[in-house]
Amino acid sequence: MxxxxxxxxxxxxxxxxxxxxxxxxxxxxxxxxxxxxxxxxxxxxxxxxxxxxxxxxxxxxxxxxxxxxxxxxxTEPMGCTESDLTLLDQPDLSLRQSLHGFMANFLAPMKQGELVQQCTRLHFREMLEPTGVWAEEIDNGIKPAHAALVALLGRRLGLPQADDGLHRLAFSITGLAVQLFVTRDIVQAIRPRLLDPEGIDAWLDQMVNYAEAMVNIEAAQRSAAPAQASLPPHSNASQAAA
Structure with missing residues (x-):
């Protein structure tokens, strides 16, 4: 053991x-x-x-x-997070350009076929039989990349400080790509052509659309929250009853 x-x-x-x-x-x-x-x-x-x-x-x-x-x-077959940090820290890029670059780097290993599945299995085994390498990857790779994504989203939403909602948004955006690695076997069994290089490119564009929509929804919800809070109590009660 x-x-x-x-x-x-x-x-x-x-x-x-x-x-x-x-x-x-x-x-x-x-x-x-x-x-x-x-x-x-x-x-x-x-x-x-x-x-x-x-x-x-x-x-x-x-x-x-x-x-x-x-x-x-x-670590090597899954790519390096340093390029993610660079992409997420370029104010001259639009939100879509930043998200596209981030997602493209994230999904690039998926084009390696069976190799990426072996990487995923090794990550699962490391979680069950820890050697310390996964903890290092979290500290040295995942945490800085997450912080850079949170900072990007905070700038786009005009937030001076990150809150729980902003972290949830960042985790949700990253989760769009993570789920593809975790469910690759299932996708392969149900719709294998989605894992072809062309299929990954199409998935990339779709994920960027989803991520951009999530940011827009978050912005709309945050804009509506102050207006809702400023309504008189009887207005809130009337809306709840309706």
């Missing part, structure tokens, strides 16, 4: 050789599949190297150690 203690700090990997990109990728994909199937503790570096057709020493050369390989398999 895997320990709940964090994985040991990864050793610093050596600089990758120019001709080593393919070998590194083979190791990364083999590790992702095996870690998703068996977890960190029950997967040996020897079987990863064997599955990748690589020398065992290649793992330390490219990733430092097993912990470094696990971190790379957990």
């Amino acid at each position: 895997i320990s709940s203690d964090p994985t040991p700090p990864a050793a610093e990997p050596r600089k990758q050789r120019a001709d080593g990109a393919e070998a590194r990728l083979l190791l990364l994909h083999a590790a992702l599949r095996l870690f998703a199937e068996k977890g960190f503790a029950k997967t040996s570096t020897r079987e990863i190297a064997l599955a990748a057709g690589a020398n065992l020493a290649a793992i330390s050369y490219y990733f430092g150690d097993k912990a470094g390989l696990y971190r790379a398999a957990f």
Whole structure:
């Protein structure tokens, strides 16, 4: 049974050789599949190297150690959140442009097919058998991206400070994309063409429409709230009765 203690700090990997990109990728994909199937503790570096057709020493050369390989398999195929932060912090972009860029980065891994499903399974396994990597991802990736989205929405809605409603809006917008990762198996069984690259692009445009509508609804509700609060008590009672 895997320990709940964090994985040991990864050793610093050596600089990758120019001709080593393919070998590194083979190791990364083999590790992702095996870690998703068996977890960190029950997967040996020897079987990863064997599955990748690589020398065992290649793992330390490219990733430092097993912990470094696990971190790379957990994070790299899903992309980097740094580009999200950049997109969400550009005042010259319209709301739609910002949301489109954010959603496009979020959905890009979906075009990798089975690879992204292995990533999702590894994330689920990490939640059940924590090594500490998921907690790191929340602190170093998800929290900053969420804060940037909340800041963007706050600027668009003219709010000087984020409240619970603004956080709910941000989580709801992100949830549009998250649900696709979680339900990929179901979508594949019911409507597989929706997961084709063209289908993902169409889904992207639809999600941006939904997200933009959610922001507009939030703005309308916030505009109506002060007016509703300013009505005399008998007016509120009459409206409730109606």
